[in-house]
Amino acid sequence: MIWTKFTRSMTFVTVRICHYGSLAKLRPHIRSVSHRSSYLDSRTHSIRPLCCSSPLLAGHASITLTVGLQPRRTITTDRLSWYESVADSTPVYLTEQLLVSAQQMTGLPWWASIMCTTLALRTAITLPLGIYQSIIIAKVEALQKEIDVLARQLRFEISVKAKEKGWSEKTCRFHFKKNLKRIVSELYVRDNCHPFKASLLIWVQLPMWVCLSLALRNLSLGMGHVPLEAGLATGGILWFPDLTLTDSTWIMPVSLGLINLLITEIFALRQLEPSKFQKYVTNFIRGMSLVMIPIAATVPSSMCLYWLSSSCVGLAHNLLLRSPRFRGVCRIPPTRSDSETPYKDIAAAFVAKYIK
Template identity: 35%
Template sequence: MTLFYNPLRTAFLVRIPQHAARQLPPCRKLPPPSRIACPSHRSAGYSTNAVADLLSSSAVVRCAEKGLQMVHEASGAAWWASILMTVVAARSLITLPFAVLQRRMAERLRLLRPKMDELAQQLAGEVKAAQATRAWSDQRAAAVFRQELRQRRKEFFIRHNSHPAKIFLLPFVQIPLWVAMSFALRNLTAGRAENKAEQTAEELRTGGALWFRDLTRPDRTWAIPLLNGLLTFALAELHFAAIEQATVLVRAMKVFSRFTAILLVPVTAVVPVGVSFYWLLSVLFGFLQFFILSRGNVQRKLGMPVVPRAKTALEKWALTRRELFINSAGLVCDMNYSVRLLLGMVFRLRFAGDLAIPIADTGFILA
């Protein structure tokens, strides 16, 4: 409410009588200085959202803060190297075992798929015979088939200890870890850590490398945001390209992953470099993990069933180019499945092994 209109915008003194001052409403009390978001926090991507503040003060995030500070103090390295070591340690000790379990379960389900198809065909014959004898309608027969197939698949998964729900154990572990580490670095870069807040924030201002020296500010060059979004998009495409059957759920998840990767670019551009650098390292570790677990010798050592995969269009194109290369040069080439899937053509010279099959009179090709 405006009490006075001052068109000249000059300072003047207003005297209020004592009897009128008693009728004025009391002044509102300002919050303590610790609750007021200073401009440096806002510029560093620190918001005053209630949910974000609640997560930032949770016990899991505080433990992640202490873990980062312990790694930094024990190693004596710069903060960017401390974040790198923390990512490698956390992903290797926490998420990698679940990634191995997920890959083992996915390969086992792929191996059991022919039996599941045979089970569905057998049930379809039984339902068709029951429909003829009991005069069921098509809707009734379809409902009975779906209900009975759901029950038999459940019993089949229990009998072979291969329930598909185990595949989703990795996201349930990896997502909370990603959130906890992100909020922990958010607190450290904003000077809101539980211990040694100002000292840690000051070290983070000079603890970067290359073009991102200050880890408390966003990346103004957009190099990390663009690289993070591109790698996230490529990693999602790799995972979905390895899925042979494109169901409605798989297609929906693929679209959602693409949208998330694109949305991640502007989000990464407004958070501190300490947080975005962690996201980039996490994606790079995901690439390394995918390539290692896709190798046949690694799968055998980890007890995973090695299942032959149907070649995609990209792999068929790469196989054709490889045959031309072999026929023209008389050499033996081999391309790893993951690298071939990502790049299309990456050649590596190698002698013919036990998996070699003849494709021409002049040489062999590894299948």
């Protein structure tokens, strides 16, 4: 009896050889093991049953090959793609544990557990970062008046210096940009509001979104590391009772696209004088919102439900950050775009732009 154990994947292979004759030269060799009922013979490049009898042992011996498998992934020697490597990474594994633990502790059905977990994570992590982002943006906007004054003074000093030393126009522009950049950097350091800090939200939100999406994808396809007591196949509701299947009605994918477009338009309406770059970014986000509709229609309903829940929570947070009372509680500095009636202004601007 030969036992072969793979400690990482918890795979056990048992080979039993019952001798009826002299088989001193017989040396069974296992090329590969699969979790299915067949294996790939690397010599002939063909798929063969995992439990079979060898013609060499006909009339002499019988071989029984028993495989007990715990993992959900196939053992392979091929190098994983970058997508499979990310889906099989430690952060995704920890996210799977988080989702399963949350569902087991709350006792909620999977559809409700996904929505509540999304709300909890976005409120506990991304909302504080959104407040911090608003504070940085408000401080940077408040510095614009001071920067304009200092820029005029610098331009005058450069013109005086140019007359003294006979600088060309190109040299004047060089010294003006160089010194203005230094002055602006000093102001950002003084007020602790470097614009890069405003991008902290996206650097946290995007990896969290990817990990949760891949974790739900693994659990839906039965490829997760964590065993499920109550499967996602019966954890849905209404028109999506099976969360492992796609939403054939396209209700959630279309709703996802509309919510993302609404968030984009609310952000665009806030920009009083958008630059060309801001217009390009806004149009790019609009395009991505539309592209997400067919993508969401091809993934399991659990992933689509998470994306829709995340977008709805993001919309609610964006509207909450417009509230003057909430901004005052969070001590967000006032800006030019602030209003005492922000929601009425958004509705009026939306009607004026898209309806009238």
